[in-house]
Amino acid sequence: MTVLLVDVANTVGARPDGWWRDRAGATARLLDRLAALPGTAPPGPDGAPVPVTALVAVVEGRARDVAAPAGVRVVRAEGSGDDALAAAAAELADGDDDLLVVTADRGLRDRLPGAARVTGPGWLLATADAAAQR
Template sequence: MLWLVDGNNVMGAGADGWWNDPVGASVRLTQAIAEWARTHDDAVTVVFDGRHEPRMAELAGGNLTVDFARRAGRDAADDRIVEVVDETYADEPALTVVTSDRGLVARLPPGVEVEGAGRFRTRLGIGRPTPRRGR
């Protein structure tokens, strides 16, 4: 089984202030994915937009791969995810793409499993925080 995670989409699914420090939030998400990946033998690849970030890449190893978009711009990580699916789906039909991006889902071949970003965050133990009510 291969899990292919749309890192930016999963990060953006949490209202946890990730926009104030996107690289730091990416590192925290990658750490959570690394901890989860150690609990099973499935291969896990997380793909992010942007340039190669050493702090995220350092967390790779074992069954976790950290990958980055091959180009800059809109949907760059989505393009990389589609490439990975195209490269591996014939050999690894047990494939789950983690994203809530409808445009990306529409680009996947029939039969590829999809898990939403919110559900995956819950799987990692980093579900959406409960909003604070007035004091």
């Protein structure tokens, strides 16, 4: 069983689709797409199934007040999104489930617990795209 922890700002920024014109709107759209993942077992970054038991999304800045769709736990960063994500990762790494963190931020990757696996936003976006086509 796996908990996905998502660096939402980093993931939204991975596709040049005009997200910068409406950060909150882009965040809300991404969260709505990600809400379909808990309870599924998509192919992981290494090809093995990832049974997603929970999805935790860290939001920050202008996107901090977006609504949380059913099935997604939203962590609203009061300050630095990286600090909030690192704290959430430390908390989640103590649980029974595997932790898969989605970020391309190399500095943030260095702050994650050793037990956390890490992948980039490309995998998550492709996974969300595939789930939307089902």
